[in-house]
Amino acid sequence: MALACVRLGPRRLRPALRLCAYATLSRGSRPQEKSGGPVFQYVGEHRKPTHKVFVWGFSFTGALGIPSFVVPDSGRKRPRKYQLTPYRLETAEQISSAACGYGFTLMASSSQDVTKLWGMGLNKDSQLGFQRTQHSRLFSMGNNAYGQCGRRIVDEEVYSGSHVIHRIKGFGSRVVQVACGQDHSLFLTDTGKVFSCGWGADGQTGLGHHDVSSCPVELGGDLAGVEVQQISTYGDCSLAVSRDGQLFGWGNSEYRQLASATESTQMNSPRHLPLRGCGKVVQAACGGTQVAVLNEKGEVFVWGYGILGKGPKLSESSTPEMIPPTLFGRSEFNPTVAVVAVRCGLSHFAAVTDGGELFVWGKNVRGCLGIGKTDDQFFPWRVTVPGQVVDVACGVDHMVALVKSIL
Amino acid sequence: MGSPAVRMFHRLEGLFCVYKPAGVHWKLVRDTIETNLLKGVNATPARPLPHEVRFLPSPNKDREVAGGLALRAASVPVLSKHPLVTGPEFQHIKVGVGHRLDVSSSGVLVLAVGNGNRTMRDLYRTRTTRDYSLQCEFGMATQDFTDTGRVVERSTYGHITREKMERVIAMLEGANQKALRMYSSVDMSSQEAYELAAKGLLGPDGKSVPILTGLRCVHFQPPNFTLEVQCLNETQKYLRKVVHEMGLELRSTAVCKGVRRTRDGPFTLQHALTRHHWTAADVAQAMQQHRWKKRSKGRCGTVTDKAVAQTPGETLAASQEDEANREATIAELQCR
Numbered sequence: 104m105a106l107a108c109v110r111l112g113p114r115r116l117r118p119a120l121r122l123c124a125y126a127t128l129s130r131g132s133r134p135q136e137k138s139g140g141p142v143f144q145y146v147g148e149h150r151k152p153t154h155k156v157f158v159w160g161f162s163f164t165g166a167l168g169i170p171s172f173v174v175p176d177s178g179r180k181r182p183r184k185y186q187l188t189p190y191r192l193e194t195a196e197q198i199s200s201a202a203c204g205y206g207f208t209l210m211a212s213s214s215q216d217v218t219k220l221w222g223m224g225l226n227k228d229s230q231l232g233f234q235r236t237q238h239s240r241l242f243s244m245g246n247n248a249y250g251q252c253g254r255r256i257v258d259e260e261v262y263s264g265s266h267v268i269h270r271i272k273g274f275g276s277r278v279v280q281v282a283c284g285q286d287h288s289l290f291l292t293d294t295g296k297v298f299s300c301g302w303g304a305d306g307q308t309g310l311g312h313h314d315v316s317s318c319p320v321e322l323g324g325d326l327a328g329v330e331v332q333q334i335s336t337y338g339d340c341s342l343a344v345s346r347d348g349q350l351f352g353w354g355n356s357e358y359r360q361l362a363s364a365t366e367s368t369q370m371n372s373p374r375h376l377p378l379r380g381c382g383k384v385v386q387a388a389c390g391g392t393q394v395a396v397l398n399e400k401g402e403v404f405v406w407g408y409g410i411l412g413k414g415p416k417l418s419e420s421s422t423p424e425m426i427p428p429t430l431f432g433r434s435e436f437n438p439t440v441a442v443v444a445v446r447c448g449l450s451h452f453a454a455v456t457d458g459g460e461l462f463v464w465g466k467n468v469r470g471c472l473g474i475g476k477t478d479d480q481f482f483p484w485r486v487t488v489p490g491q492v493v494d495v496a497c498g499v500d501h502m503v504a505l506v507k508s509i510l
Numbered sequence: 511m512g513s514p515a516v517r518m519f520h521r522l523e524g525l526f527c528v529y530k531p532a533g534v535h536w537k538l539v540r541d542t543i544e545t546n547l548l549k550g551v552n553a554t555p556a557r558p559l560p561h562e563v564r565f566l567p568s569p570n571k572d573r574e575v576a577g578g579l580a581l582r583a584a585s586v587p588v589l590s591k592h593p594l595v596t597g598p599e600f601q602h603i604k605v606g607v608g609h610r611l612d613v614s615s616s617g618v619l620v621l622a623v624g625n626g627n628r629t630m631r632d633l634y635r636t637r638t639t640r641d642y643s644l645q646c647e648f649g650m651a652t653q654d655f656t657d658t659g660r661v662v663e664r665s666t667y668g669h670i671t672r673e674k675m676e677r678v679i680a681m682l683e684g685a686n687q688k689a690l691r692m693y694s695s696v697d698m699s700s701q702e703a704y705e706l707a708a709k710g711l712l713g714p715d716g717k718s719v720p721i722l723t724g725l726r727c728v729h730f731q732p733p734n735f736t737l738e739v740q741c742l743n744e745t746q747k748y749l750r751k752v753v754h755e756m757g758l759e760l761r762s763t764a765v766c767k768g769v770r771r772t773r774d775g776p777f778t779l780q781h782a783l784t785r786h787h788w789t790a791a792d793v794a795q796a797m798q799q800h801r802w803k804k805r806s807k808g809r810c811g812t813v814t815d816k817a818v819a820q821t822p823g824e825t826l827a828a829s830q831e832d833e834a835n836r837e838a839t840i841a842e843l844q845c846r
Contacts, residue, residue, distance in 0.1 A: 142649075143665040146761040150669065414704030427708040432687060434710055436724035436740065458680040482704045485688045491677065509677050510761055 152508045154197045156210070157189035157488055159473035160501025164206035166224035167501060168192050185470035187477065189488050189504065194221070198505060203448075203498030204283070210503070243269050243288070271319060274298060284336040284354075290319055295330030297322045297343055297373075305339040306371025307354035313371055324372035325351055337447055338391040343373065348383030350376045350396060358392040358408035362421035378404070381423050390447035390465075401441020401457070402428065409450055412464045415481045430483045431456055448497030454483065459491025461504060469500040514554040515599045522547060522603070522790065523624035524797035525633075527774065529782040532616040536607060543621060543788055544605045550790020552598040559587040606630060609640065609774055614656065615746045617642070617771030618782050626797075637713055638775035639723055639742045644766055646753045648733040651763035655750035659765075667762045672730050678759045679725050682752070686722045693718040713742070720744035722752070776803070 162172040163184055169192065170176070172183040196212040196219065203209075207224025271290075280291040287301025287308050298319035299308040306313060309322045326343060329351070333344045339355035352361045353373045364374040378384070382398040393407030404423035405411045411418070412426050431454065433440040444455040451465025451472060462483040463472045470477055473486045490506040512520075530539050568580035589595060606627040608620035622630040648667035652659035693714040696703045706712040714721070724740035739749060750766040757764025772779050781800070783792055 140661065140664055143663060145665060146669050148669040414701040415699060416701045429710045430707055432684065434724070436726060437683065458684070459677075460680070460684050478699060481699060482707055484691070485684055487685065487688065491681075509681060509759065510674055 146510060150510065152490075152510065154493075155490060155506045155508065156192040156194055156198050156201070157504045157506055158192050158208075158501065159186045159189050160471040160498065161469035162186050162501075164225050164501075166203070166206050166208050166498065168208065168223035185477070187470045187473065188475050189473050189486065192503075200494065201496045201503045201505060202283075203496045203501060203503055205449075205499045208496075208498065208501070208503055243271055273319065280334060282334045282336045282341075284341065285338050287336070287341075288319075289334045289336055289341060291331055291334045291343075295332070295346065297326055297331050297334055299341075303371065305355040306369045307336065307339045307341050309341060309353035309371065309373045311372045313369075322353075322373055324353070325375045326373040333386055335387050335389045335447075337389050337449060340389050340394070342387040342389045342394065344384050344387045344396075348385070348399070350378060350381075350384050350387060352376050352394075359419065359421035360389075360392075360394045360407045362406075378423050380425075386445055388445045388447040388452070390452070391449040393447070393450075393452075393465075395445045395447055395452055395454075396423065397442055397445045397454075401443065402426075403431075403442050403445055403454055405452070410465045410479055410481055412452060412482055426483065431462055432458070432460060432485075444494065446495055446497050448502070449499040451480075451497065452483075453495045453497050453502065455492050455495060459493070459507070461486045461488055461492040461495055463502075471498070471500045471502055473502060513557045513599065515551050515556070518551050518554050518790070518794075519600060519603070519624075521794055522551065522797070524626040525620060525622045525630055525777075525800055526793055526796035527618050527620045527777040527782050528788060529779070529784050530611050530616055530619040531785065532614055532768070535613055536610050536619060539619060540605055540607050540621065543793070544603055546788050547603050547605070547623065547790050547793060548598070548600055550793075551600050551603070556593050559591055561585045562588050608634065611771060612746045615769040615771065617769075618774045618777055618779060619771075620774050620777050623793075623797075633775060635716075637715070637742065639740050640744065640771060640775070641773035642739045642741065642746075642749060643728075643770045643772050644737040644739060644749060644753060645768040645770075646735050646737060646764050646766050648735070648757065648760075648762055648764050650765050651754060651757065652765050655747070655754045655766055657765045657767045663763055665763045667732055667760075670732060670760050670762060672727070674760060675727055675730060675735070678756055679727060681759070682722070682756065683725050686725070689719065689721050690714070690723065693721070718743050720748045776800075776807075 158167040158169070160167065161184070162169065163182075165173060167186060167190070169190065171180060172186065175182055194210070194212070196214060198210045198221075199213045201208065201210040204224070207222060207226070210221045212219050212221065274290065274292055276292045276294045276296075278290050279293045282289045282291075284301070284307055287299060287303065290298040292298070297309075298321050299310065300316045300319045301308055302315055303310060303313050308316055309324065309326075310316055310320055311323065329349070330346045331343045331351075332346045335342050336354070340360045341352065341354045343351045345351065351373045352364065353370045354361075355369060356362065356365060357368045361370055361374070361376060363376045363378060364370070378396070381396060381404050382400060382402075384396050385399050386397040388395045390407070390409070393405060393409045393411060395403055395405045397403055403426045405413075405426060406420045406423050408419040411420060411424065413424055417424065428440065431440055431442055441457050442454045443457050446453045448465070448471065450468060451463060454462045456462070463474065463486055464480045464483045465472070467474070467477055467479050472480055472484070474480060474484050486504075488504060488506055490508045492504050493507050494505045496503045528539060528543065530536060562585070563583055564586050565581040566584045566586075568582045593599075604624055604627060606622045608622065608630055611617060611619055620630065647657060648670060649664060650657070650661055651663045651665075652661050690713050691698075691707065694703075694712050695715055696706060696712065703712065713723075720741060720743050722739055722741045722744075724738075726738050727735055728738050729736040737753070739752075741749070746769045749769055753764050753766040777800075781796065783796055
């Protein structure tokens, strides 16, 4: 049985069919006849999925990284202010992680011996820079008016056009996670300790006082002796998840984010938040006025103020409310769908399921949800992305998704 | 009240389903059923002919009657009411078809007789889904997406694993779930939309694009695989196209060898009448069973597409009533 196998690369189109022999084909030819006509091979058996980056949201800040949206490169094109659906961003290297700020994006790509950092968007305070780092050194750049970069505050320092990239030292062990709030920063080391620096007027530094701190200082309070596995902050409220599934919070509580531990509007020292009915907490995400946590069963709980994800009637809650798993795709055909990651923007949420689907809900600030319309979304809605979503980063008015192709 | 034929006609009113074999047009099935029902109705024993009194000339020539014929009264049957003169009592029964099946597909085909047509229309106005089982094969792409069409392309399929198939199925399901929400006529920014979505009831009302509400692969052995699909507003050609597109997503090609509908609303393969049971008696029995099932489902209070399990007591009562009715029908047919 001689078959003519034509090997093709993955991206090339089929060769001209005039070259192929379709000699004996007539209407209703039997499929058992394998002779006649070549057999195409599009993909080999050991093909690995490709990794891509998709961006959407407000493009005039340059945060999406596509210059033709702001300054069209052809006479026919018009500037595109809002990119309402995911758009592929061509990157020179494979991006391993991404983070979004207000009007700018930072992406990191790691190759064999160097890790590169790519930035796009607003650069008014020199928050973007080009640098090379080798494992476990921590650098910061940008606005240091409140010491959030972890270096000494210089009065009347000019931040735009500044080349200052400060290497932060003095942690004692490797820093595994960094979370940046509006005017403060949190650092998590691999021993489970949390350090913070920056503005503390709402107690978001958690150091027990309401002053500015320009050097990273370790947190105490209820976090003393607790091994933390994840930290999260966005506005003025901060959260930490410990390795045994407990949730700790500090900072601004004007929107009842920390209401389970305190009735006051600020807490300047970390306190344990007793959550009833949430189970073991695996991940927490803090937004501007709302909070979401994920437990080990893949259920998402939300509370705070704003569009929480349970319809337009629920606009504030001080106790955790579970979002029904049917909204994330669980049905009798698919009874085991679970959420694996939950992220927060300033006023919206994003959740990634184990099947690689991305769900978003919240206020649609300048098209940041990526659902094709500019209306607010009051319950989780799928974002159509060609591939499986691996990770997502939320900014105030734009989002970045790291996607793996299906095959 | 009426003749046995009229009583039989009124009993034949309701919904039932048949198993349409592949290769047969659905209209042929409907016409066959209509012919068989008419045969059954017209075969019921006719009412005995009415008699009337007629004055017939007397055969006796001995009697001498002055001025005229000798007549005698006789009760004779009215020949104008004889079935050979009037023809069969019923020449037309309204038989309607529910969701149609094309020629090469097979499976459950729902039919409605008489007033059952109205019931069927109301049933289809509420959202009902249909279950299909698709037999498919990798390696070929044809003109009409079946294995008997003109082959357009052949390709390898050695790289396809069950895991890759599951990923493609998850992606298709996600796209269809989104379509389900997008085509519903409810305002997305209302509380009602959230509540319907949380219960899983958000969906289109009436006509929309075909949407697959469920998709899974039940058998995978390259090159053959079997898919189970739950869908609404679909056509069988669309399902074959879905198989073709799934082949393209997997960077190969696929065709659909057979489409078989296993469920249409509350009717499943278990209730379907096969070729040899397309007679009036079997149809009446099937209708009766469906009526009982609907009544017991209404008593249980659940409104789902699939049949609800009956309690033993109700089943016993239902089967006893069924027995009685079946005996009555058979008795009527037997006495000629």
